[in-house]
Amino acid sequence: MKKYLVIIAVIVLVNWWFTDPTIDVNDLSFSYIVKYSGNANEDDMLPMVVALHGNGDTTQNFYETALDKINAPARIILLEGPMPHSKGSAWPWSADDFMLYGKAINDAIESLTFKFPTKQKPILLGFSGGGMMAYYQAIKHGNSYSYIFPVSGRLSKELLGDGSISLGAKVFAFHGKSDGVVSINGGRNAVNILKKNGAFANFVEFDGGHHGIFNQMKSEISDLVNKKIVSLN
Secondary structure, three states: OHHHHHHHHHHHHHHHHHHOOEEEEOOEEEEEEEEEEOOOOOOOOEOEEEEEOOOOEOHHHHHHHHOOOOOOOEEEEEEOOOEEEOOEEEOOOOHHHHHHHHHHHHHHHHHHHHHOOEOOOOEEEEEOHHHHHHHHHHHHOHHHOOEEEEEOOOOOHHHHOOOOOOOOOEEEEEEEOOOOOOOHHHHHHHHHHHHHOOOOEEEEEEOOOOOHHHOOOHHHHHHHHHHHHHHHO
C-alpha cells in the first residue's frame, strides 16, 4: 500500500511541476500560460521570452494579437498582471506596488527559467502597463535578462523609488509619437533614466498611437525579437 501511495505522490508532484499554471513567490501568485514558436517542443532547451500584456488585456489575447509573428524557436511565457481590471488584469501603477511586485515578478521569472530548460538569460517584452514593468525590471533587475523590449510604457523617478540598481540587459524601446494613453514623454524619460545610470537603451519613435505593437510596428518589433532569440540559440 505504501508503495502505491509513493507512486501516486510522485505522479502528482510531476504533474504539478510541469502543468501548474501559477508560480508562487514572496506570498504572491502569478498566473501564466506557455506557448512555443518556431516548431519548438516543450522538452527542448530553448531561449525564453517573457511577455507582459497591457492593462485590461489577457495573456491569450496578447499572444494572438501581438506575438504571432515571433517564429524563431523559443518558449514564450505570458505572465498575467497581478491586479484586477474590469476587462482583464493589470500591472502596478504606484511606487509602493512597483517595489512589491517588481521583485516578486523578477523572482518568478528566475524560478521559471529553472522550471523549464532555458538557454541563457530570458528576453522580457512588455506593452503599456507591462511596458512600465519592463522598464522597471531593466533598471532594478536588468542583470536577470539578456534583452528587454518596453513598448508604449513609461517610468519616472517617483515610480522607480529608492533602492539598489541592477543593470545588464540591452533595452530596445518603442513608442508612438501620437500615443494618447501613455505619453511618449514618459517613454523618453524612462530611457533617459536608463542611460544616465549607464544602461544600453535604444529608443525608437514611430508615427502612430498607443497600439503600434499590434499594427504598424508589429513586423519591426517581431523581427528584432526574432533576431535576439536567434542570438541566444
